[in-house]
Amino acid sequence: MDSLDLQVLTQARQWHADGHPVRLVTVIETWGSAPRPPGALLAMRGDGLVVGSVSGGCVEDDLIERVRAGESMNKPSLVTYGVTKEEAARFGLPCGGNLRLVQEPLNDVAWIDEVLARTARHELVARRLDLATGTVTVEAATRGEAFSFDGQVMRALFGPRWRMLIIGAGQLSRVLAQMALALDFEIICCDPREEYHLTWDVPGTTFSTTMPDDLVQELQLDPHSAVVAVTHDPKLDDLALLEALKSPAFYVGALGSRGNTAKRKERLALFDLSAEEIGRLHGPIGLDLGGRTPAEIAVSILAEIVAVRHGVALSQKKPLSHDAPSCQASS
Known part of the structure; x- marks a missing residue:
């Protein structure tokens, strides 16, 4: 995971502390020439303010539009962009690239505190998200590991790989x-x-x-x-x-x-x-x-x-x- 994503978590934690609704969006899978790799992270505030990136910008625009339109979210969900050539063109995914994301509401920031504390000690950690329950746990990781998603559990790395x-x-x-x-x-x-x-x-x-x-x-x-x-x-x-x-x-x-x-x-x-x-x-x-x-x-x-x-x-x-x-x- 790019160390800049730690800045995304820091900002998301601050928004949550300020009383704003926050959702996290993570790239879990790409096809073709999608511009951001699996694990790329974005945080969105309830009014559409964003930090981080999951694409070149057009996908972010659509996600912001959904939030501002009042789309509700109580648990993690999957969303896919660029399934057709028309959608790929609309969302700026070159060469028919496709992008699959996980969206989740940020209800608890205790795991962010743990990730930030442990990475500050130069530890490499994995954030494990169970899509069915929304449960997040933080566990030790090794340099040889990579981002993974098996359809049910997402495991994203933070810290110096x-x-x-x-x-x-x-x-x-x-x-x-x-x-x-x-x-x-x-x-x-x-x-x-x-x-x-x-x-x-x-x-x-x-x-x-x-x-x-x-x-x-x-x-x-x-x-x-x-x-x-x-x-x-x-x-x-x-x-x-x-x-x-x-x-x-x-x-x-x-x-x-x-x-x-x-x-x-x-x-x-x-x-x-x-x-x-x-x-x-x-x-x-x-x-x-x-x-x-x-x-x-x-x-x-x-x-x-x-x-x-x-x-x-x-x-x-x-x-x-x-x-x-x-x-x-x-x-």
Whole structure:
């Protein structure tokens, strides 16, 4: 579940506290080119005010119209949009896409309190809704799970399904951490250097002064983990990379020029790493977006990480024959 959906729950809770009727709408199934994935969440106030999204806008307009027309709702119900080509065109679902939703009245916010409290502790939780009774429970979840609906029970995930370890606490790391939080990553920044860790001030992240290679082992990186090394200090970066490249982490990258990356790979080859493991290193890190500032470099790094996460070919990587300097290849 996108971490931004936590903002939807926060707003829904506030509306409920203010005495407004509130309903939640969740995407449970899509066909064709429906614009929002299963699990996408929207909250609607009784006067039609909305937060969140389940489509590109036309479906939201219809849902708002229903609320303002006085449509009542006492228990969860299913609604489908775009069954015919005419409906798909009307609701802005491209290429005949179809969208199936669950609507439910928000009668109790205790489960929202629990979800927000547990995700604030970096826990991954599942919200379980029984459509027949409207009963909601919150239970622990694991990173390998996904949104599910079996026709009777909906199970939606909240919290960080992905984890990013950032080695180094400089300016780039701060911007990278802030952006990655919005992409559903739990952020751990590691830097044992006192002059750096004393000034780390990114809310919602965890900071560690443990040596990076020790922390990589402690975290037991899994296929939902990414490691980004940006200190420019081989004593910190290389030792962490040595451990990370042997792990199941889906992404391991390091800041540096093509020349420095080649030297780094030569150093790594002196240890017990195979050529295949060394080949997993993304360096120079990031896609070639032509940026120079810390924010632009962070965007290029995150663009590459998102592409790798979704199995998309890295067509924007800087070719090896290109000798012009770039932000992702700085040293």
